Amino acid sequence: MFDALTDKLNAAFRRLGSHGSITEKDLDEAMREVRLALLEADVNFKVARQFIADVRERALGAQVLQSVTPVQQIIAIVHDALVAVLGGEQAPLAKASTPPTVIMLAGLKGSGKTTTAAKLALHLRKQNERVALIAADPYRVAGEAQLASLGKQLDLPVYGMEGEKQPAIAAKRGIALAARAGMTAVIVDTAGRSQSDPEMMAEIVAIRDAxxxxxxxxxxxxxxGQEAVNAATEFNAALTLSGFILTKMDGDARGGAALSIRSVTGLPIKFVGAGEKVDALEAFHPDRFASRILGMGDVVSLVEKAQQSIGEAEMQRMEQRVRSQKFDMQDFLDQYQNLKKMGSMSSLLGMLPGISALKGKLNVDEIDDTFFKRSEAIMLSMTQEERRSPQIISGSRRRRIALGSGATLQEVNQLLNQFTQVQKMMKMMSSGKLPGMPGMKIPGFGR
Amino acid sequence: MRFFRSSRAGVDPISGEQARAAEEDVRRTVSATERTRRGWFGRMSGVFSRSSIDDELWDELEEILLGADTGLATAEHILNQLRERASAGQLRDPDAVKQALKELLVDLLKGQESHGGKLWSASAGADPPPPPAIILVVGVNGVGKTTSIAKLAHKYVQDGARVMLAAGDTFRAAAIDQLREWGARVGAEVIAQGPNSDPGAVTFDALTAADARGADVLIIDTAGRLHTKFNLMEELRKLRRVIERKYPDAPHxxxxxxxxTTGQNGLAQARTFAGIIGVTSILLTKLDGTSKGGIVFAVTDELGIPVRFVGTGETVDDLAPFVPEDFVDALFAE
Known part of the structure; x- marks a missing residue:
């Protein structure tokens, strides 16, 4: 996944570069790599094929082959084409002329409907709607308890099945009660179902009609995976959908399904869910998505990942330390430990764009975490006083630290030198003298 | 397959009841994969009715494999082997390609059968661990862990085992209620604490209770977690340590x-979970509604973790042992 596309394209073009000019055949080779990237992201194989044909045509039209930087050009074309397919305006939610506005959720089992219902309710409440949840799921064991518990947690009214076996009847009654209670929006949570189950599909059509x-x-x-397109087309055929909500975007799935369903149905993706917390519902960003599908670096996600695992408060505290030039060994240790929380070094580097270009000089895959563990051990073998004022670390202290951490004296010296360098860099950064990092926002490294 | 190998109740693991159950399992696999056959191999037979082996045949085969979520690496791996044999003259017509493909798919799945944990791998039968058998169940959100646990518990209870369930999902709203309800339905005792309690503590309680009350099987539920969440994955590590402290050879x-229905991310999931807590077996759910199932090939091909069970429907009976021949046969059945 690590800069997969760029690497492969570079390799493909390097091979041609040695023969002088680049031919159409080389372009086809490159298109093959793009196709792989799409398939690895779970883009539907038919959609991928059509997409490749379109991009190929554009690339030939734009005379990419004559350009000096064909790889960059092709990636730009692919990226733009993806944004175009995914894109358009952010589609707002429709509103009823006489309240309450009824929003119905449908989906496969385990897609995250109930959690999404709660997130959507909070989203609407922020827009001053009075929101209620309506349960239309008679099957799930303790499903009503789940909704009731969410309702209680979020202080939302929930209208349940109340012993009614027919979800259509229960939902209709729930909405009537909600309307009488002055609700302006209701969210109908239906049971998970497979589009291949005719009885269940008939049931959800009945709920919609009710x-x-x-x-x-x-x-x-x-x-x-590839099933996304089947689900989208068949649910759309049965229910006439108004859009999609994509869930579990906080994982590392590249979400090619988004491209496929949008392209097959023409319907907008209205929201994405990214996180277990109930406020984790966001508007959909086509450009970020395009980068993600292609396996390109994603600085935005890196920052988000940092925020998620380190926490906003800690990031601000660290930034404060850097700004006030008080950055000491304890902060250095905290940084290490924060980084560790975010995952392995190579996975983090993978999110930075342009790292693949450095690959020759810096073998990223070989940066393993032992180095970091060792440094951490050395720092942990220092006393708190030593970490707060590293300048007091004398020769005998160094020996003690080396013994305590099982490192050699050289390693301890190395780490101390490294720290001095970092401290210098921090000072330059906080006074704005460090060139070459415009707009980069990395936790604790200033803005 | 014998679900249960170390009963204190001394139940004969292969009874007439189970022979019938085995037949029933085959029927379930066949019907669960019916859509797969219609979707996947319905197209497949179209491919094989060509008169000769040509480039188009290979392209179509690749698309069929990709369309079934096998992933590109696995698809190419399989097709390259077939191509080699075809160019060596071993496969003369599309029908021979079909036979060879079938064999390759079975081999790929069977290659991993001897791997796995101490309960279900082929070699485990000779030397079963002393009870309680401890099974830790993990996965990302929404895959059907709790329902699968109920099905598994049901099988064991049917075998005469005393089954205990640990409500380790203390995070999701009403997950504990759900497990309690399932426990009552299938006849398994549920050990639980309140919502948001520490899963490690629940597990510790359950281990103690399983020991004290002479349970044969303890199945531990865990909260669904995305494999990318560092803290949640570390929590699993801790859970494993809690178990190991009491039973050094567990979880079995x-x-x-x-x-x-998962696509290529299924591999990342399996890879990460395996790296962190050492996955020994896979249970594939929701095979009832999907036309795919190809993730099975990708996971076994790349990670060598055997698939043991398939969830084939809504009721507690809808769990079948995963038998590679049956699975592939069912896919190819005309």
Whole structure:
């Protein structure tokens, strides 16, 4: 996944570069790599084929082959084409002329409908709607308890099945009660079902007819494979969807399903769910998505990952330390430990764009975490006083630290030198003298 | 397959009841993969009715494999082997390609049968661990862990085992209620604490209770977690340590539940879970509704973790042992 596309394209073009000019055949080779990237992201294979044909045509039209930087040009074309396919305006939710607005959620089992219902409810409440949840799922063991518990947690009214076996009837009654209670929006949570189950599909059509929704949204797991297109087309055929919500985007699924369903149905992706917390519902960003599908570096995600694992408060505290030039060994240790929380070094580097270009000089895959563990051990063998004022670390202290951490004296010296360098860099950064890092926002390294 | 190898109740593991059950399992696999056959291999037979082996045949085969979520690496791996044999003159017509493909797919799945944990691998029968058999069940959100646990517990209870369930999913709203309800339905005792309690503590309680009350099997539920969440994955490590402290050779199986509709991310899931807590077996769910199932080939090909069970439907009976021949045969059945 690590800069996969760029690497492969570079390799493909390097081979040609040695023969002088680049031919159409080389372009085809490159297109093959793009196709792989799409397939690895779970883009539907038919959609991928069509997409490649379109991009190829554009690339020939744009005379990419005559350009000095064909790889960059092709990636730009592919990226733009993806954004175009995914893109358009952010589609807002429809509203009923007489409240309550009815939003119905449908989806496969385990796609995250109930969690999404709660997230959507909070989203609407922020827009001053009075929101209620309506349960239309008679099957799930303790499903109603789940919704009730979410409702309680979020202080949302929940209208349950109340012993009614027919979800259509229960939902209609729930909406009537919600309307009487002055609700302006209701979210109907239906049971998970497979589009290949005719009885269950008939049931959900009955629910739709009973509740007359303004929005019918298909909730789809970002990790879904080729099945995504089948689900989207068949749910759309049965229910006439108004859009999609893509869930579990906080994982590392590249979410090619998004491209496929959008391209097959023409319907907008309205939201993405990214996180277990109930406020983790976001508008959909086509450009970030395009980078993600191609396996290109994604600085935005890196920052988000940092925020998630380190926490905003800790990041601000660290930034404060850097700015006030008080960055000491304890902060250095904290940084190490924060980085560790975010995952392995190579996976983090993989998120930085342009790292692949450095690969020759810096073998990223070989940066393993032992080096970091060792440094951490050395720092942990220091006393707190030593970490707060490293300048007091004398020769005998160094020997003690080396013994305590099982490192050699050289390694201890190395780490101390490294720290001095970092401290210098921090000072330059906080006074804005460090060139070459415009707009980069890395935790604790200033803005 | 024998679900249960170390009963204190001394139940004969292969009874007439189970022979019938085995037949029933085959029927379930066949019907669960019916859509797969219609979708996947329905197209497949179209491919094989060509008169000769040509480039188009290979292209179509590749698309069929990709369309079934095998992933490109696995698809190419399989097709390259077939291509080699075809160019060596061993495969003369499309029908021979079909036979060879079938064999390759079976071999790929069977290659991993002897791997796995101390309960379900082929070699485990000779030397079963003393009870309680401890099974840790893990997976990402929404794959069907809790339902799968109920099905597994049901099988064991049917075998005469005393089954205990640990409600280790203390995070998801009402997960504990759900497990309690399932426990009552299938006749398994559920050890639980309140919502948001420490899963390590729940597990410790359950281990103590399983020991004190002479349980044959303890199945530990865990909260669904995306494999990219560092802290949650570390929590699993801790859970494993809690188990190991009491039973050094346990958990006897770490069962990863995978959703059959999952695409290439299924590999990343399996890879990460395996790296962190050592997955020994895979249970594939939602095979009832999907036309795919190809993730099975990708996971076994790349990671060598055997698939042991398939979830084939909604009721507690809808769990079948995964038998590679049956699975592939069912895919090819006309």
């Amino acid at each position: 509740v007359q929704p303004q929005e019918v949204l298909l909730v789809l797991d970002a990790m879904t | 199986e770490v069962l990863l539940v995978l959703d059959a």
